Amino acid sequence: MTDGNNKISSENIEEEGSASKRQRIEEENSQNAENNANDQHPLTLRMMYNTCQEVLEKQKNIENFNTEIVDELRFFKNELQLIRDDLKPKTVTAAVPIKADSKNTTAWNPENKSATMPTTGKCFVLRHVFKNVSNMKEDEYRLSEVEEHFGVKWRMNVRRTKEHLEFHLQCLKSMDTVNWTIETQRKHVLVSNRVENKVMESIRIFDKESPSWGWPEFIKWDVLEKDFLVDDKLTAEIHVKIEKTTCIYKDNLRSFDETMEEFSDVVLVVNEEKFYVLKLYLAAHSPYFKALFLGQFQESKKSEIKLTGIDADDFQNYLELLYGESAVDEFTAEGMLMVADMYDTPLVIRKCEQFLLKESKKTLKKKLGLSTRYSLETLKKKCLAEIKSIGDLQAVLPGNVQDLDKSIMGELLEKSISLHN
Structure with missing residues (x-):
């Protein structure tokens, strides 16, 4: 009995000891888990905070980047608008050049009742x-x-x-x-x-x-x-x-229309017809265009300029001759001389005078009139040399002697005296 009881008692003691041990282990584990949890909580918060900071930083960078993009887009928009404005034709009217000694300085006046009416054009x-x-x-x-x-x-x-x-x-x-x-x-x-x-x-x-x-x-x-x-x-x-x-003159020998746009830097408008030309080329041949394009005038900055007082066909022929074409003939010579005289273009004037000297079949009266009107001295001398009789002299005189150009009166008088003698 005693041994058996002792044995049972010993087992109970062992069982009680094991239970106590397990309880202590569980308590320790629970305490460790709690401690671990307490230890991990600040770490988690820090990680979340850092993540949020990173997200906010990225968001801030994105916002700054977007702001830069918007600013750049606005800048390019303004630049494009300026380009568009520059590309838009800006039409101004160039003043018609009037020389100090011009014989045609009175504008057309429908109310003018006088018998004489000198005009430009x-x-x-x-x-x-x-x-x-x-x-x-x-x-x-x-x-x-x-x-x-x-x-x-x-x-x-x-x-x-x-x-x-x-x-x-x-x-x-x-x-x-x-x-x-x-x-x-x-x-x-x-x-x-x-x-x-x-x-x-x-x-x-x-x-x-x-x-x-x-x-x-x-x-x-x-x-x-x-x-x-x-x-x-x-x-x-x-x-x-x-x-x-x-449709008065011959077909055009050279185009100055929109097909020449890429080779031009200015548009000249004559009677609603557009001519695409180069500023420097015209400026090199004409003091008028040099002042117009390169001078300190408003027109020099414009891409489209209106010319007045001339005919589009005459200006076409003038440009053709200036660009090297054989544009002068019996029909075009006078109109080209008028334009070349207006815009002070020696090359065109010289070529027209050469035609009148060597090829033209115009009357002596007409040639002499052109020579005095446009100061063609060589042509004038040739015309005067061809007056060899009283009949020739009478043929070159205008219907009204008062219309005779004063610059040639003295020479015709000397010719008349010579012929009578």
């Missing part, structure tokens, strides 16, 4: 004295001599109706199949030394369908006889300014 005056006017019968025509101006022939005609005088301007351009047009301002004048001149004005376009324009009842016949005849002579004038022409 393509202008001319037809003048004729009709004789034995009171003997004209009803429906009888009288014609002036034909004159060539700017490559086209012109003349005036009058006709007596029952009670009036008709007064017309005729354009003698060939009636071919080309749809040519000549837009004009016209001033028809009957000259009187007793009353105010009879003047009527109009803007008309001549073409192959309408080659003649005028007034069928310009003046009553009885008024004409009373106030306008001097020794039975009637002095009539037509002042013409050619505003615009189409």
Whole structure:
């Protein structure tokens, strides 16, 4: 009994000891777990904090980067707008150059009732004295001599109706199949030394369908006889300014249209037609264009400049000759001389003068007139040398001697005295 009880008691003691040991181990593990948990909590917070800081830093960098992108985009947007503004055509009108000694300085004035009307541009005056006017019968025509101006022939005609005088301007351009047009301002004048001149004005376009324009009842016949005849002579004038022409001259030899845009740095606009050219090339040949393009003027910074007082066809021919083409002929010479004189271009003037000297079939009167108008001294000397008779001298004189250029009066007088002697 005793041994058995002792054995049971010993086992119980061992079991109690094991339980106590396990309890202590569990408590220790629990305490260690708690301690570990307490130890890991600050670490976790630090890791989370650092992660948040990194995220915030990245966010800040992204925001800064986005701000830089936005600023750069704004900058490029402004730059692009400036480029667009520079690329947009900026049209200004260049002043028409007027030389100090120019013979054509009076602008066209529709209210001007004087018998003379010098103007800038393509202008001319037809003048004729009709004789034995009171003997004209009803429906009888009288014609002036034909004159060539700017490559086209012109003349005036009058006709007596029952009670009036008709007064017309005729354009003698060939009636071919080309749809040519000549837009004009016209001033028809009957000259009187007793009353105010009879003047009527109009803007008309001549073409192959309408080659003649005028007034069928310009003046009553009885008024004409009373106030306008001097020794039975009637002095009539037509002042013409050619505003615009189409299909008058030959086909273009060189293009200056938009196909030449990449080879140009300025656009010159003449009567709504655009010419793409190089500033430096024109400036090298013309003091006017040098001042316009390279001077301290507003126009020098523009990409599109409007030129006034000239015809687009004449400017086309002028550019062609300046660029080396053989553009001068009987039809184009006068218009090119006008443009070259206006823009002070010696090369074009010289080539036109050479043509008039060696090739042109224009009348001696016409050549002499061009030589005095555009100061072509070599041509003037040649014309004067060709006046070898009184008949030649009379042929070069204008209908009204007062219209004779003063610069040549002395030389013609000396020629007249020489011929008479």
